[in-house]
Amino acid sequence: MAINQENQPISLNSIAERQGLSEGYLEQLMIPLKRAGLVRSVRGAQGGYILVKHPKDITVGDVVRALEGPIAPVACVSEHYPEECERADSCVTRVVWEKVRDSMAEALDSFTLEDLVNESLKMRAKT
Known part of the structure; x- marks a missing residue:
């Protein structure tokens, strides 16, 4: 589109x-x-x-969130998780999952649909 x-x-x-x-x-x-x-x-x-x-005002992250829900590798680090996990204070992997979530969101939000259009046009020009 x-x-x-x-x-x-x-x-x-x-x-x-x-x-x-x-x-x-x-x-x-x-x-x-x-x-x-x-x-x-x-x-x-x-x-x-x-x-x-x-297209410059819609990020890939916007589309992914609309289609898939919150960006999170596990539910307990989702911004829409209903409550703090009962093991959050002692969970040694939570910091890993939060970093993965933040990295995913940052990557997806760094591209707009206009960026993808421009990439598509470049690919078409090569062929």
Whole structure:
């Protein structure tokens, strides 16, 4: 969607064909992306889906969080973990999992959809 972002909706059929994915699978992906406010649907003959924000304003981390939930290698270090783990004070691996979580989030948040569009364009130019 970000590659063809021209303020015109893109049909799921078009995305499915280009990406080699089923339309049904894409429909399932759009639900959490809409809920997260990253895409919106447009009805009608020329309808489809469109990004709500410019690709430079959407990080890969935003997409991953919308589709997968909080970024965390284990639940007890998730920012949405309902309560402190009862073993947190004596857990020797907690610091490792927190560092992994922070590194993952930092890496995913360091790339925007615009970065991926630019990478795709570079790859296309090489072929």
